[in-house]
Amino acid sequence: MYKDQQLYVAHSAEGPINIIGKMANRHGLIAGATGTGKTVTLQVLAETFSQAGVPCFMADMKGDLSGISQTGGLSKFIEKRCAEWGMDTASLKFEGCPVRFYDVFGQQGHPMRTTIERMGAVLLARLMDLNDTQTGVLTLTFRIAKDENLPLIDMKDLRLMLDYVAKNAKKYETTYGNVSSASVGAIQRALLALAEQGGETFFGEPSFDIFDLLQTEGGRGVMNILAADKLMLQPKLYSTFLMWLLTEIYDKMPEIGDMELPKMIFFFDEAHMLFKDTSKALTDKIEQIVRLIRSKGIGIYFISQSPSDLPEAILGQCGNRVQHALRAFTPKDQAAVKSAAQTFRPNPAFDTEREILELGTGEALVSFLDEKGAPSMVQRAKILFPLSQIGAITAEQRSAINSASRISGKYETVIDRESAFEQIVKQREAMEKEAAEAKAKEAEEKEAARKEKEKATSKSSRSSSKKKSLFATVLGTAVTYFAKTVATQLARNLTKKKR
Numbered sequence: 001m002y003k004d005q006q007l008y009v010a011h012s013a014e015g016p017i018n019i020i021g022k023m024a025n026r027h028g029l030i031a032g033a034t035g036t037g038k039t040v041t042l043q044v045l046a047e048t049f050s051q052a053g054v055p056c057f058m059a060d061m062k063g064d065l066s067g068i069s070q071t072g073g074l075s076k077f078i079e080k081r082c083a084e085w086g087m088d089t090a091s092l093k094f095e096g097c098p099v100r101f102y103d104v105f106g107q108q109g110h111p112m113r114t115t116i117e118r119m120g121a122v123l124l125a126r127l128m129d130l131n132d133t134q135t136g137v138l139t140l141t142f143r144i145a146k147d148e149n150l151p152l153i154d155m156k157d158l159r160l161m162l163d164y165v166a167k168n169a170k171k172y173e174t175t176y177g178n179v180s181s182a183s184v185g186a187i188q189r190a191l192l193a194l195a196e197q198g199g200e201t202f203f204g205e206p207s208f209d210i211f212d213l214l215q216t217e218g219g220r221g222v223m224n225i226l227a228a229d230k231l232m233l234q235p236k237l238y239s240t241f242l243m244w245l246l247t248e249i250y251d252k253m254p255e256i257g258d259m260e261l262p263k264m265i266f267f268f269d270e271a272h273m274l275f276k277d278t279s280k281a282l283t284d285k286i287e288q289i290v291r292l293i294r295s296k297g298i299g300i301y302f303i304s305q306s307p308s309d310l311p312e313a314i315l316g317q318c319g320n321r322v323q324h325a326l327r328a329f330t331p332k333d334q335a336a337v338k339s340a341a342q343t344f345r346p347n348p349a350f351d352t353e354r355e356i357l358e359l360g361t362g363e364a365l366v367s368f369l370d371e372k373g374a375p376s377m378v379q380r381a382k383i384l385f386p387l388s389q390i391g392a393i394t395a396e397q398r399s400a401i402n403s404a405s406r407i408s409g410k411y412e413t414v415i416d417r418e419s420a421f422e423q424i425v426k427q428r429e430a431m432e433k434e435a436a437e438a439k440a441k442e443a444e445e446k447e448a449a450r451k452e453k454e455k456a457t458s459k460s461s462r463s464s465s466k467k468k469s470l471f472a473t474v475l476g477t478a479v480t481y482f483a484k485t486v487a488t489q490l491a492r493n494l495t496k497k498k499r
């Protein structure tokens with residue numbers, strides 16, 4: 001709870017524990033085994049930021065974070081904690097936070113879309129599990145599209161663009177490099193699989209404007225909640241989507257100096273998914289963004305079962321830590337507990353490693369950065385209870401929030417403007433028309449030539465038949481004359497004989 005300008009989120013035997021506003025953008029980690037209280041801790045932190053006017057973004061894995069939108073209430077658990085901390089229950093102001101729901105699949109909230117272009121070849125290649133050669137082909141396809149002014153917006157743009165590049169591979173070879181048809185085929189197949197995962201709805205326009213995440217309502221930060229129950233079944237899509245979002249935020253937000261409070265807090269649940277099967281290059285890129293995004297006033301809080309789920313370089317940047325209980329059934333678990341304990345600045349009052357195993361639900365080892373940015377000594381503490389509702393809301397409550405949202409209608413309808421697909425189709429149609437016209441012209445010319453030839457042939461044959469008939473007439477006359485002469489001669493001879 002935000003109290004006396006303090007981000008009060010936990011309570012130890014010595015009293016309240018606050019996150020220092022100025023240090024909240026130095027990132028954080030919430031770790032712990034299943035059911036130890038990670039989601040409620042996230043909710044407590046997020047609503048505290050909201051009360052202070054800081055918007056947050058979070059992925060809701062099980063739907064249980066949606067309760068942050070509703071007014072919470074007293075419970076035996078809360079009464080007990082208040083009594084323990086000397087807090088008057090009558091002074092508690094239970095209330096929900098302003099919330100906006102998002103859903104990549106557009107079902108439980110506003111759709112969150114981006115274009116193929118903005119996702120970029122590197123993230124897309126990861127999403128589709130492409131190898132280095134295929135990634136190279138995808139990268140040059142993006143470059144050709146850019147050079148030829150063919151916008152890649154949705155999946156049909158990319159599909160046709162790949163086909164276009166493959167069919168003109170010879171033309172591009174010298175300037176861009178080799179495009180093997182086998183690689184293009186593999187990318188096309190991967191695209192098909194991506195479409196089945198929901199890619200068709202995710203890629204398109206209007207693409208999401210990250211500034212919609214940076215809103216306040218009535219002085220309170222808006223909680224932007226991404227429905228991730230379905231999305232997390234496709235870990236690659238989930239993690240790549242969040243990576244894209246981070247990159248967008250990083251690219252678009254201006255640099256800011258030191259501030260009393262962060263601009264926005266980003267909660268990254270199931271954080272291990274982000275780094276699973278990720279190339280070294282991409283891990284380095286995430287690490288770099290995490291490091292640099294701080295200067296833009298953005299804090300990232302990773303939520304995972306064990307700190308060892310995160311790469312060392314990222315873990316080292318998480319200044320604010322909440323470690324819930326871990327279990328140690330196997331030697332591997334024990335090693336994870338040991339390394340989790342070692343990430344804290346020790347407290348001489350207890351053994352950190354043993355303490356991690358003994359924490360109850362909603363209890364944690366806590367260490368936040370102090371005013372100077374140094375990690376405070378680890379403390380055993382109880383996390384505050386949320387003033388909003390714990391647990392999921394109903395479908396009716398969700399749809400009421402969706403329709404009342406200020407951005408309702410902004411992203412709901414897909415716009416399919418002219419892009420690479422339409423332009424290539426147009427180009428092909430024009431080429432086909434040209435080819436058909438050339439063919440028709442050729443046929444016409446052939447026909448004309450044939451007719452000409454025919455005409456010439458018939459003329460010559462007519463003149464020869466004319467010659468023939470003249471000859472026949474002459475011959476006929478000659479024959480008739482000859483016959484007549486012979487007959488006359490014969491008649492004369494006969495008459496002579498008779499006499």
Ligand SMILES: Nc1ncnc2c1ncn2[C@@H]1O[C@H](COP(=O)(O)OP(=O)(O)OP(=O)(O)O)[C@@H](O)[C@H]1O
Nearest residue numbers: 033034035036037038039040041361362383384385
């Ligand atoms: N700070 C708290 N205040 C009040 N109740 C709490 C608190 N922390 C945990 N609880 C109770 O414990 C339950 C389990 O906590 P939570 O859902 O946060 O665990 P989790 O670590 O997120 O579990 P999972 O790994 O299964 O997601 C909550 O539903 C709530 O009833």
Ligand SMILES: [Mg+2]
Nearest residue numbers: 035038039040
């Ligand atoms: Mg949880």
